[in-house]
Every structure is written in structure tokens, then in C-alpha cells.
Amino acid sequence: MLLGVIADDFTGASDIANTISKGVAPAGGLRTAQFLGVPKGAAAVDIEAGVVALKSRTVPVEEAVSDSLRALKWLLAQGCQQIVFKYCSTFDSTRIGNIGPVGEALAVALGAKGVVVCPAFPGAGRTIYMGHLFVQDRLLNESGMQNHPLTPMTDPDIRRWLALQTKATVGHIGLATVRKGMTAVSHALATTDDTFVIVDATSDEDLITIGSAITDHKLVTGGSGIAIGLPNNFISRGLASGNFGGQVGVAGPEAILAGSCSGATRGQIDLHKENHPTLAIDVDKVMSGATKSDDIVEFIKLNNGKAPLAYSSGTPDEVCQMQAKYGREEVAAKLDDFFADVARKLVQSGVKRLVVAGGETSGAVVSALDLGALTIGQEIDPGVPVLVSHGDQPIALALKSGNFGSPDFFTKAIERLNAK
Incomplete structure (x- = not known):
């Protein structure tokens, strides 16, 4: 193994696995596998x-650090020459972590400085300019992420936000330096005294430049976009031959579960409702026990072949009401357990194609299913590949971050998960 990635959630892991597997033409990517946990x-x-x-984005800081260091130890034992700490392209974290503490622990363990921090993913509308993170044409704190139920992002200045989370120093390399090319970026990183360096990027070409400049860096951090240029570093040195994700899938019954409250997911649900059976999950009834996982499973089974969708994707106001009534952590934990139980029973009942929306929901689902290593297949939408678990009962998955995907993502994903 040449390149090792520690991802702080399951949808993000699929996202960067897709990026690495696909690579950049004509060289292609690396033969990539995704592991669910260490x-x-x-x-x-x-x-x-x-x-x-990992499911380390919103767990206590000490647990996130411990899990990440265990993952690092395993990856190094596999022979990895470079480690990527992958977090969300909207830098999802609170004022105390977990990105800063995990990044700092990894940097200390690897003896690294001048560590790139670049959550940019231009293909999904995430760019960094003057150290500020944009989502499409909006600053991060005006993009809807300020309403995230677990990691509300209220400051677009990634330098300032990261500095709140770590004792290490945080520097910045501006877009003007990046546009001068890999030599300029490499020199700036080599001569800095800062542990972390936010690097501007507004295009895939910028990310490829950054990737070329960090060939020998032991540690890199960012969104999946930072990995665009990394496979070619190994291919150009003859260490890898180049690989493109193939078309894989599984035939059989299908289900869609959505636990994200993002605007993009809510829009995808609204469009799906027009032509497919959908079931809104009443969070109040889940909390009280009035709605059981068996109710959702029965709805899915009754609508087999029609791309049925069950969702708990409320508006920001609805989410706030539930959190005020029951507590933020209590609501999140209850819904995670609920979706995990639903998914487990769906697979036991014969579901072979499963689409899950939302990072926390995806983490709960795949943890419950215990699928082992996943093969990376074709890309459904930017950042979301087909994943196939090869076991006694193969399953095809699509794990979508809340803000990702085109309006018709759900129907497209169900089709792409099908074996050709």
C-alpha cells in the first residue's frame, strides 16, 4: 500500500476513495479499497x-484522536508512504475540534510540519480564497452550513477556525503563489515554521499543482479534492501502474434512507416524491418509541421495485425544535440507532442496493452492517461512487454527504448500483 487515508466519516471516505481510484487522465488512479473502521x-x-x-467527526475529541492514531498505525504497517487526513469540504467541526486536535496528533506522530490544510473541492463548489472557504458563490457561514445541527460553521476564515482548535501555528499560502506553480508552493511549504498551512485553491488545476508540490510530504489534510493530484506522484515514479474505477453493481431489491437536513438533500427528496413512494419519519415518534424500525422496513418491502425512500430530513426550524425538546446529542444518537436498525433489517430481508444520504446516518448504517472492505466502482455524481461489499451476500451502496449530488441523485444512484 502506497497511500493511506484516514477519513473522519463514511461518506467522506467514499468521496476520497472515488477521487483516488479515478485519478487524472491519462495516468488514472490507484487500486483503492475502503475499510469500515480499522x-x-x-x-x-x-x-x-x-x-x-472512521466515525470520528462529532465524537469526543479524545476518542477521535485515539481512533485516528490507531488508523495511522495500521496504515503505516501496510507500508503507506503518505497519509491523508480527510475531512469534509465544508470543514465541519466545532470550535474545539475535531479537525485541529486530530491533525495535530497525526503531525506529531509523523514529525511533520508545513502540513497542507485544503478542504477545497471545486467540482462540488467548494473553493478557498484568501484563506476563506466558499460554497458556490457564498461564504461558508452564509451557505446553510451555519445551521448544521452538529457542526454549525459560523466563520468562513479557515485560518481563524483552525487556530481555535489547536495549539500549533497556522499559516497561509495565497492563490497568487499557487498560480506560480509547484516549485513556488513547494518552496513556501519547505520554508515555513508553521505546523499547518491553509492553501488557497479555486480549481482542479490548483489542486493538481498543490499535489505535485507535496510528493514527499508525510502528512496532507483536506477534502477529497486534495487527493486529485496524489496518484500521479506514485504512477510517475513507477510505483503504481494506473487504474480507473470499473463498473460494478449488484442486482436485487433497493432502498433509500435519508437522514441529512441539508438543503440539497431536502431538494432531492422533494423531487423524488413526485414519482416514487416516500415516507417521512416523524422524529418525535421515533424519540417516544411510537415509530419502530419495523414500520420503515415494511414500507420499503411493500414498495419493492419503486425506489422507495424513507427520510427524517427536517428544516432547520424543525431540527431546532426537536433538539430543544430532547437535546442535540440525544436526538442524533436515537436517529443513528434507528437508521442502523432499519438498514440491518433491510439487508436481512434481502435488500441488495442501498442509498444513504447524510454523513452521520451513513456512518451508523455501515457500522451496523459490518461489510468489510469495499470495492470502488463508477462515479454517480462528483464525490459519490458506487461501493460494493463482496461477501456471502454482496451489497451495492451509495453513501452521499448531505450537500452532494444532483437533484435527481436518488433515482440515478439506484440505477447505477444495479449490476450491468
Whole structure:
């Protein structure tokens, strides 16, 4: 294994696994596998990039650091020459972490400084300019992320936000330097005294420049976009041959579960409702126990073949009301357990194609299913690939971050998960 990734949630892990597997033409990407949690044994010898998916974005800081260091130890034991700490392209974190503490712990463990911090993902509308993070044409704190139920992002200045989370120093490399090319970026990183360096990027070409400049860096951090240029570093040195994600899938019954409250997911649900059976999950009834996981499973089974969708994606006001009534952590934990139980029962009942929207929901679902290593297939939409678990009962998955995907993502994903 050449490249190791520690991802702080499951949808983000799929996102960067897709990026690494796809690579950049004409060289292509790396043979990539996604692991759900830290594996107990060694990886297959033909895997060139391994992505360890953790559920560490919103857990207590100490737990996030401990889990990430365990993942680091395993990846280094597989022979990884470079480590990527992958977090969301909207830098989802609170004022105390977890991005800063995890990044700092990894930097200390690897003896790294001048560590790139670049959540940019231009293909999904995330760019960094003058150290500020934009979503499309809006600053991060005006994009809807300020209403996130667990990690409200109220400051677009990534330098300032990261500095709140770490004792390490935070620097900045502006777009003008990036546009001068890899030599300029490499020199700026080599001569800095800062542990972390926010690097501007507004295009994929910027990310490729940054990737070329960090060939020998032990640690890189960012969104999935930062990995665009990394496969070619290994391919150009003859360490990897180049690979493109193939078309894989599984035939069989399908289900869609949505636990994201993002505007993009709510819009996708509204469009799906027009032609497919949908079921709104009443969070109040889930909290009280009036709605059971069996109710959702029965709805899905009754609508087999029609791309049925069950969702708990409320508006910001509705989310606030539930959090005020029951507590933020209590609502999140209850819904995670609920969706996990639904998914487990769906798979037991024969569902073979499963689409999940929302990072926390995806984490709960795949943790419950215990699927092992996942093969990376074709891209459904930017940042969202087909994933296939190869076991006694193969399952095809699509794990979508809340803000990702085109308006018709759900119907497109169900189709792409099908074996051709």
C-alpha cells in the first residue's frame, strides 16, 4: 500500500476513495479499497491506496484522536508512504475540534510540519480564497452550513477556525503563489515554521499543482479534492501502474434512507416524491418509541421495485425544535440507532442496493452492517461512487454527504448500483 487515508466519516471516505481510484487522465488512479473502521488484519497485497473510514467527526475529541492514531498505525504497517487526513469540504467541526486536535496528533506522530490544510473541492463548489472557504458563490457561514445541527460553521476564515482548535501555528499560502506553480508552493511549504498551512485553491488545476508540490510530504489534510493530484506522484515514479474505477453493481431489491437536513438533500427528496413512494419519519415518534424500525422496513418491502425512500430530513426550524425538546446529542444518537436498525433489517430481508444520504446516518448504517472492505466502482455524481461489499451476500451502496449530488441523485444512484 502506497497511500493511506484516514477519513473522519463514511461518506467522506467514499468521496476520497472515488477521487483516488479515478485519478487524472491519462495516468488514472490507484487500486483503492475502503475499510469500515480499522481492519484487524493486513490488507490485500494488490491494494495501492487504503481509505480507513472512521466515525470520528462529532465524537469526543479524545476518542477521535485515539481512533485516528490507531488508523495511522495500521496504515503505516501496510507500508503507506503518505497519509491523508480527510475531512469534509465544508470543514465541519466545532470550535474545539475535531479537525485541529486530530491533525495535530497525526503531525506529531509523523514529525511533520508545513502540513497542507485544503478542504477545497471545486467540482462540488467548494473553493478557498484568501484563506476563506466558499460554497458556490457564498461564504461558508452564509451557505446553510451555519445551521448544521452538529457542526454549525459560523466563520468562513479557515485560518481563524483552525487556530481555535489547536495549539500549533497556522499559516497561509495565497492563490497568487499557487498560480506560480509547484516549485513556488513547494518552496513556501519547505520554508515555513508553521505546523499547518491553509492553501488557497479555486480549481482542479490548483489542486493538481498543490499535489505535485507535496510528493514527499508525510502528512496532507483536506477534502477529497486534495487527493486529485496524489496518484500521479506514485504512477510517475513507477510505483503504481494506473487504474480507473470499473463498473460494478449488484442486482436485487433497493432502498433509500435519508437522514441529512441539508438543503440539497431536502431538494432531492422533494423531487423524488413526485414519482416514487416516500415516507417521512416523524422524529418525535421515533424519540417516544411510537415509530419502530419495523414500520420503515415494511414500507420499503411493500414498495419493492419503486425506489422507495424513507427520510427524517427536517428544516432547520424543525431540527431546532426537536433538539430543544430532547437535546442535540440525544436526538442524533436515537436517529443513528434507528437508521442502523432499519438498514440491518433491510439487508436481512434481502435488500441488495442501498442509498444513504447524510454523513452521520451513513456512518451508523455501515457500522451496523459490518461489510468489510469495499470495492470502488463508477462515479454517480462528483464525490459519490458506487461501493460494493463482496461477501456471502454482496451489497451495492451509495453513501452521499448531505450537500452532494444532483437533484435527481436518488433515482440515478439506484440505477447505477444495479449490476450491468
